[in-house]
Amino acid sequence: MSLALRIFIVLTLVMTLAFMFIQMTLFATRENWKRRWDQETKSLSVELKTSTQTLASESAGRVRAENQVASLQTDRTNDQGKIKELEGQITERAAKIQNLDRDLAKGQTDYNALKEDYQTQSKSLDMVRQRNGELTNIASVARAVAFNLNVKLAEVEDDLNNLQTEHTRSLETLEKTSEERKQSDAFVAQVRDKFPKVYEALAGEKGTTAMLQAVVAAVRPGSTGQQEFVMLSIGKEEGVQEGQEFIIYRDNKYICKVRIEKIMNDMAPARVIPSSWNTNGLTIQQGDQAANRL
Amino acid sequence: MLNDKVYLWLVITSCIALAVAGTLVVIELIELQDQNAATITNLFAS
Numbered sequence: 001m002s003l004a005l006r007i008f009i010v011l012t013l014v015m016t017l018a019f020m021f022i023q024m025t026l027f028a029t030r031e032n033w034k035r036r037w038d039q040e041t042k043s044l045s046v047e048l049k050t051s052t053q054t055l056a057s058e059s060a061g062r063v064r065a066e067n068q069v070a071s072l073q074t075d076r077t078n079d080q081g082k083i084k085e086l087e088g089q090i091t092e093r094a095a096k097i098q099n100l101d102r103d104l105a106k107g108q109t110d111y112n113a114l115k116e117d118y119q120t121q122s123k124s125l126d127m128v129r130q131r132n133g134e135l136t137n138i139a140s141v142a143r144a145v146a147f148n149l150n151v152k153l154a155e156v157e158d159d160l161n162n163l164q165t166e167h168t169r170s171l172e173t174l175e176k177t178s179e180e181r182k183q184s185d186a187f188v189a190q191v192r193d194k195f196p197k198v199y200e201a202l203a204g205e206k207g208t209t210a211m212l213q214a215v216v217a218a219v220r221p222g223s224t225g226q227q228e229f230v231m232l233s234i235g236k237e238e239g240v241q242e243g244q245e246f247i248i249y250r251d252n253k254y255i256c257k258v259r260i261e262k263i264m265n266d267m268a269p270a271r272v273i274p275s276s277w278n279t280n281g282l283t284i285q286q287g288d289q290a291a292n293r294l
Numbered sequence: 295m296l297n298d299k300v301y302l303w304l305v306i307t308s309c310i311a312l313a314v315a316g317t318l319v320v321i322e323l324i325e326l327q328d329q330n331a332a333t334i335t336n337l338f339a340s
Contacts, residue, residue, distance in 0.1 A: 001298055009301050013308040020311040023318040030322065034329040 170252075212238055214290040216248065217267065227284050228272050230258050234290075235266040246270065246290040255282045258290070 192199040214234035222228025230248070234240050240263055248255040257276035262269050272284075 001301065006301060009304055009308070013304045013311075016308040016311040016315070020315040023315040027318045027322065032325075032329075037329075 210239065212240055212244075212246075212292045214238075214246065214268070216284060216286055216288040216290060219284045219286060230270045230272060230284060230290075232258075232260075232268045232270055232290050233266070234268050235264050237266070240268055244292060245273070246292055248284055248288050248290050250282070250285070250288045253280070253282060254278050255284055255288065 188199070212234060214232040216230055217233045218231040219227055220229040220231075232246065240260060242260050242263055244260045246258050246260070248258060255278055257273045258270035259273055260268050260270050
């Protein structure tokens with residue numbers, strides 16, 4: 001075998017080994033374009049879907065935002081109208097505030113006047129309270145006096161009850177005396193029938209000693225200061241005579257005797273008989289009873 | 295130096311390496327052709 005063939009064989013071996021190494025390296029490191037295409041198309045389709053969705057959502061948001069802008073513009077116009085109305089109200093309120101300030105000034109002056117009136121009224125109230133205290137003291141005194149008067153009234157009522165009982169007793173005695181008088185009248189009638197002369201004589205004596213009653217019209221003391229002169233309400237018409245004695249009494253109680261000194265038409269002055277005064281200390285009063293016999 | 299049998303084995307090894315490299319080239323060519331066809335169909339399809 002020649003040397004050239006041997007070199008050719010070695011070179012061929014080296015070249016084939018190099019070619020095999022290159023091909024194996026390329027096979028190991030080659031790019032699968034189909035698989036890469038598929039992956040990228042899938043990822044791009046997904047991104048396209050998401051972008052379309054975001055586009056739709058953004059467009060919806062834009063529409064909403066435009067609607068909101070429109071509504072906000074309408075609100076703005078309404079608010080501007082309200083602002084104008086409020087400005088008008090503010091001017092009106094300012095005018096009212098000025099009027100209220102004027103009224104407040106007037107009220108302040110009225111308040112000062114009322115305060116002065118209040119001070120004067122409080123002073124008068126203090127005086128009234130002081131007067132009220134005095135009146136309460138007077139009322140307490142008046143209550144005490146009223147209590148004493150009530151006590152006295154009770155005593156007077158007791159006396160009245162006693163007098164009423166005495167009055168009933170006197171009525172009973174009067175009834176008894178009227179019955180006795182009836183009996184005496186019957187006796188006198190029998191005497192008049194049986195003894196007419198005796199009756200006529202007794203009737204003449206009775207006419208001379210007729211019962212006279214009068215009332216004390218006035219009382220005058222004498223030079224000694226003791227009661228001495230009395231004016232009786234009896235006169236010539238009743239048949240009174242000078243020197244006739246009358247008995248002064250009050251409520252069936254003897255007081256004294258008087259003697260007629262002069263006779264007028266309807267009055268008769270009399271002098272008190274000094275030795276005839278009662279022992280109970282009773283004195284003559286205007287309105288006492290007087291009679292020539294009991 | 296080497297005898298003739300060694301050179302014979304070198305020739306056989308060269309042939310085997312050439313065969314392997316040729317097989318790899320053929321496989322690459324076939325796959326590249328498929329990829330181009332799929333890509334073209336996808337392009338028309340989209």
